[in-house]
Amino acid sequence: xxxxxxxxxxxxxxxxxxxxxxxxxxxxxxxxxxxxxxxxxxxxxxxxxxxxxxxxxxxxxxxxxxxxxxxxxxxxxxxxxxxxxxxxxxxxxxxxxxxxxxxxxxxxxxxxxxxxxxxxxxxxxxxxxxxxxxxxxxxxxxxxxxxxxxxxxxxxxxxxxxxxxxxxxxxxxxxxxxxxxxxxxxxxxxxxxxxxxxxxxxxxxxxxxxxxxxxxxxxxxxxxxxxxxxxxxxxxxxxxxxxxxxxxxxxxxxxxxxxxxxxxxxxxxxxxxxxxxxxxxxxxxxxxxxxxxxxxxxxxxxxxxxxxxxxxxxxxxxxxxxxxxxxxxxxxxxxxxxxxxxxxxxxxxxxxxxxxxxxxxxxxxxxxxxxxxxxxxxxxxxxxxxxxxxxxxxxxxxxxxxxxxxxxxxxxxxxxxxxxxxxxxxxxxxxxxxxxxxxxxxxxxxxxxxxxxxxxxxxxx
Amino acid sequence: xxxxxxxxxxxxxxxxxxxxxxxxxxxxxxxxxxxxxxxxxxxxxxxxxxxxxxxxxxxxxxxxxxxxxxxxxxxxxxxxxxxxxxxxxxxxxxxxxxxxxxxxxxxxxxxxxx
Numbered sequence: 001x002x003x004x005x006x007x008x009x010x011x012x013x014x015x016x017x018x019x020x021x022x023x024x025x026x027x028x029x030x031x032x033x034x035x036x037x038x039x040x041x042x043x044x045x046x047x048x049x050x051x052x053x054x055x056x057x058x059x060x061x062x063x064x065x066x067x068x069x070x071x072x073x074x075x076x077x078x079x080x081x082x083x084x085x086x087x088x089x090x091x092x093x094x095x096x097x098x099x100x101x102x103x104x105x106x107x108x109x110x111x112x113x114x115x116x117x118x119x120x121x122x123x124x125x126x127x128x129x130x131x132x133x134x135x136x137x138x139x140x141x142x143x144x145x146x147x148x149x150x151x152x153x154x155x156x157x158x159x160x161x162x163x164x165x166x167x168x169x170x171x172x173x174x175x176x177x178x179x180x181x182x183x184x185x186x187x188x189x190x191x192x193x194x195x196x197x198x199x200x201x202x203x204x205x206x207x208x209x210x211x212x213x214x215x216x217x218x219x220x221x222x223x224x225x226x227x228x229x230x231x232x233x234x235x236x237x238x239x240x241x242x243x244x245x246x247x248x249x250x251x252x253x254x255x256x257x258x259x260x261x262x263x264x265x266x267x268x269x270x271x272x273x274x275x276x277x278x279x280x281x282x283x284x285x286x287x288x289x290x291x292x293x294x295x296x297x298x299x300x301x302x303x304x305x306x307x308x309x310x311x312x313x314x315x316x317x318x319x320x321x322x323x324x325x326x327x328x329x330x331x332x333x334x335x336x337x338x339x340x341x342x343x344x345x346x347x348x349x350x351x352x353x354x355x356x357x358x359x360x361x362x363x364x365x366x367x368x369x370x371x372x373x374x375x376x377x378x379x380x381x382x383x384x385x386x387x388x389x390x391x392x393x394x395x396x397x398x399x400x401x402x403x404x405x406x407x408x409x410x411x412x413x414x415x416x417x418x419x420x421x422x423x424x425x426x427x428x429x430x431x432x433x434x435x436x437x438x439x440x441x442x443x444x445x446x447x448x449x450x451x452x453x454x455x456x457x458x459x460x461x
Numbered sequence: 462x463x464x465x466x467x468x469x470x471x472x473x474x475x476x477x478x479x480x481x482x483x484x485x486x487x488x489x490x491x492x493x494x495x496x497x498x499x500x501x502x503x504x505x506x507x508x509x510x511x512x513x514x515x516x517x518x519x520x521x522x523x524x525x526x527x528x529x530x531x532x533x534x535x536x537x538x539x540x541x542x543x544x545x546x547x548x549x550x551x552x553x554x555x556x557x558x559x560x561x562x563x564x565x566x567x568x569x570x571x572x573x574x575x
Contacts, residue, residue, distance in 0.1 A: 140548035169548040174561075177551045204551070207561030222532075226556065232533040260560035269528075271558020316558060321527035352531050429534035460533075 140169040143181065146230035148456040161456065162186040163230065165197065177202040198251060198300070212256040212275075215300040218249035219256065219273035219314045220328040221365050222350040223387075231430050231460030234359075234391050234401040237438065240416045241365075241385025241407030244299065248365040248385065249330065249346060251300030252277035252310070269318040278303065279310035279332050279344065282369065284377065293381045294411060296334070296344075296367055308333025308341045314348070322354040334369055336377065343370035362388035383409045399424040401436075416448045417441040430460035514562065516569025525567050528557060538574035546571045 107115070148161030163185045170178040181197040200214035217225040223242045227233055241247035254277030261270035280298035284291050312330025319325075328348040333341035350363040366384035387405035394400055401422045409415045422436030434456045442448030529535050541549060546568060554564035 135544075138544045138548045140545045142549065142552075167552075169552055171548045171551055174551075177548070177555065179552055179555075202555050204555075204561070210555050212555070226532045229533075258555065258558060260558050260563065262560070267527075269558075269560075269563075273558070321523075322531060324531055354530055426534065429536055430540075432534075 136173050138171040141166060142461055143167040144229045144231045144460040146456055146458040148236055150452055150454045152450045152452045175204055208259045208262060209257060210259050215251055215253050216256055218252055219275060220249050220312055220330055220346055221348045221363050223363055224248055224250055230458035231432060235403055235420050235422050235436050236434050236454040236456035239387035239403060239405035240418045247367055247383040247407060249298040253300045253302055254278060267321050271316045274313035276309055276311045279308060280334060282334050282336050284336055291376045293377050306333055306335035306341050312346060324352050326350045336375060339375050342372040357393040359391045381410060397426045399426060412443045413446055415442060432458045514565060516565035518569050518573055521566035521570030524563050525570050538571045543572045
């Protein structure tokens with residue numbers, strides 16, 4: 001079906017009628033006046049005359065057919081053309097032009113077909129895009145990466161970090177989210193270290209409760225679960241005691257419930273997280289003939305050697321926007337391999353506050369292991385750490401940051417007081433170049449006592 | 462064997478926790494949580510995912526500024542597509558302890574601003 005305006009059709013047909021009539025009259029008059037000769041003296045055969053006459057007859061018939069067609073269409077056209085300003089006609093050999101108004105340029109059949117094909121293609125693409133919008137499942141890859149350089153005072157500098165941590169999100173409707181963070185890091189010996197930071201299947205039970213199963217970041221405190229990604233952490237290093245195997249629990253294997261606590265229509269907010277997991281393991285070290293506790297490993301073990309679960313959680317309160325305060329804790333059992341269980345308790349408190357261009361945050365965490373008579377290490381053991389950090393957005397996408405942290409541990413190789421000052425440049429909110437200097441106070445002569453320069457380029461995606 | 466003779470306190474806490482979970486599962490707005498039947502899920506291959514409630518753009522804009530920036534630099538809404546924001550906001554809903562409505566509000570803002 002082609003479409004043609006009634007007005008333009010009438011004009012075209014009128015022109016065609018006039019032209020064909022003129023041609024017919026001229027040919028007829030020439031033939032009658034000169035017999036087989038034309039006015040210019042060129043000869044015209046009878047066959048040629050008959051052929052032209054036949055053509056004129058055909059044209060007349062076609063014109064008559066078109067006139068009839070136009071009349072029929074004009075009867076039905078007004079209603080439609082009032083809305084669309086177009087009138088459909090059959091796509092016969094006569095239909096050579098298409099236009100929506102008499103003023104618009106005419107379009108050939110080929111051009112029309114080409115346009116029609118393009119419209120179909122665009123329509124298909126639009127439908128395809130809409131279809132992807134409405135799938136039940138959503139797949140998303142995010143994560144972060146960083147490259148770093150460090151130089152200890154009095155030592156050689158080295159490019160010490162190449163880290164890639166993809167985070168996979170697979171969501172089904174508003175019901176389920178699978179999330180997993182892997183961590184690839186270049187080792188000092190050229191190998192690649194691979195780890196799974198967390199992998200959980202999250203069931204969104206309702207607006208306030210999500211059930212999480214799998215290996216998850218410890219909900220105790222803020223830094224481990226929210227602040228550790230390199231594009232979020234404003235300094236190239238973690239606060240003392242907040243790295244892996246520090247004073248703050250890292251991860252847990254088990255079940256967790258977390259979500260928001262209803263607070264009505266006010267600006268106040270509150271949130272919670274409670275979990276049960278296999279718990280951490282106690283690490284020992286033997287120096288000479290003496291064995292001592294070296295630390296608590298809490299990387300989220302798939303085994304529960306001491307058959308003692310740990311339960312814990314955190315409650316966060318946001319009394320006014322941009323201020324959050326949280327308390328957290330955990331309790332359970334822990335054991336040295338081959339010994340009976342002993343108590344394990346964790347306490348924590350944290351806050352974050354943003355005002356104007358400033359960002360303040362801090363956190364305290366302590367882990368305590370009870371005593372056990374008859375153990376190779378009978379005494380209780382306690383470690384704690386805390387930090388406060390302040391940063392300010394500066395002109396031209398710069399940002400300054402200062403942090404103090406204090407890691408108190410019975411192991412002098414670990415205990416450390418640290419000042420860190422840094423300057424960042426934000427290429428984008430998630431692309432940050434950092435340079436920082438750490439002043440470390442630890443065991444004299446040990447690694448935790450060395451000051452160092454650090455630089456890092458971090459990218460969150 | 463590294464077992465205590467006393468039943469671990471943690472075991473005593475797990476049971477109430479699980480019980481509490483069953484009660485908590487019943488939504489606050491009174492709607493019982495029911496997993497969709499497989500037949501219902503497949504009634505239309507292109508059916509839109511269920512959205513319990515719509516988000517509010519203005520509330521979402523405020524929450525986006527207030528809550529997202531408490532941990533990290535605020536991302537430009539144009540960084541991600543609608544579906545990417547959907548998964549990202551769900552992730553952050555869980556991580557930051559946002560309510561479902563707060564998450565929907567933030568999502569509405571991000572999807573209308575990208």
